[in-house]
């Protein structure tokens with residue numbers, strides 16, 4: 001299979017972990033005889049430095065012509081004081097909107113070897129396996145007006161949704177639930193927000209179209225508490241943009257580190273941009289310490305969702321599981337024993353596992 005992938009490294013550790021994903025994809029391509037070609041484009045703070053904008057038109061055009069996009073992370077203290085329209089984060093929001101990536105899927109599943117890496121008790125974390133379906137192109141992030149007023153003495157942000165925007169993300173979440181344990185939790189703030197009241201109505205309306213899925217509503221504040229006191233109670237969570245942003249970083253605690261969480265941002269035709277949930281981690285950028293697994297697992301999601309290459313996606317996930325089982329980990333995972341690796345060494349372990357499967361397959365083939 002021939003596929004063209006645009007790489008958007010962005011800033012900080014984004015630049016380090018994107019290389020890991022590319023190396024892993026090259027190993028997969030070799031193993032399965034695919035041809036993956038790559039084009040690297042600028043976004044975020046590095047694009048501001050080079051082009052005076054966090055989202056150059058050339059980057060948008062390249063992404064629109066690609067089969068899929070991989071993004072590292074954007075942002076950092078160097079650009080924090082810039083006016084809003086020049087902030088690196090505007091580049092990320094801009095590309096999500098330009099590509100109409102309304103459905104952000106954030107799977108959270110602990111690896112057995114990392115049970116001790118979570119600050120939560122092992123019996124609480126064990127067995128957690130949930131999917132956050134976050135609305136990604138509406139809500140507070142995009143509503144207008146969003147501005148300072150009265151010479152800076154007052155300010156307004158707007159939480160706006162159309163019925164169509166809510167319907168399409170709710171449909172997506174029901175469809176995800178049908179493929180999993182058929183249990184959907186819609187998270188909102190319907191005791192206060194008008195937008196949440198419409199959200200709730202639409203979830204209730206839609207539920208009759210998916211009779212095999214059990215639905216419950218939860219308010220976001222108590223859902224945040226339940227997510228870490230009783231995480232196994234959740235299967236699929238659907239929620240608006242900002243609630244999803246906050247809950248997904250919180251849920252990363254179940255896996256031991258933010259450096260473990262991948263994500264897929266999808267359009268209705270399954271075209272997607274794949275990025276780790278974490279940011280540019282300025283505190284460790286450039287030190288070669290970043291955990292590349294969230295980025296590598298995001299590449300696996302790309303193979304699964306955009307290219308329908310399930311065996312290839314599974315091979316990457318097996319590689320991650322096997323390398324962790326062997327006791328290798330990066331320093332963000334608070335683990336005793338085993339062997340701590342940097343970004344590059346961890347990537348080598350994953351690539352070696354993928355290549356070793358090729359050797360195993362050819363040895364087995366000799367005996368067929």
Ligand SMILES: NC(=O)c1ccc[n+]([C@@H]2O[C@H](COP(=O)([O-])OP(=O)(O)OC[C@H]3O[C@@H](n4cnc5c(N)ncnc54)[C@H](O)[C@@H]3O)[C@@H](O)[C@H]2O)c1
Pocket residue numbers: 013072073074075076077089092258259260275276277278279280281282283284289290291292294332
């Ligand atoms: N998708 C994105 O591009 C994205 C996401 C979140 C934050 N950001 C941006 O990143 C910048 C820093 O934000 P922040 O510090 O709040 O969040 P962050 O996710 O960058 O870092 C939070 C903490 O987690 C650690 N961490 C994150 N990813 C890691 C990894 N792969 N390996 C090891 N440790 C990891 C960091 O070292 C830090 O201690 C900000 O400019 C923010 O806007 C970008």
Ligand SMILES: CC(C)[C@H](C(=O)O)[C@@H](O)C(=O)O
Pocket residue numbers: 075089092093245277279
């Ligand atoms: C950097 C920021 C704009 C972004 C978001 O809030 O969507 C990030 O936190 C994420 O989770 O992808």
Ligand SMILES: [Mg+2]
Pocket residue numbers: 245246249277
């Ligand atoms: Mg976030």
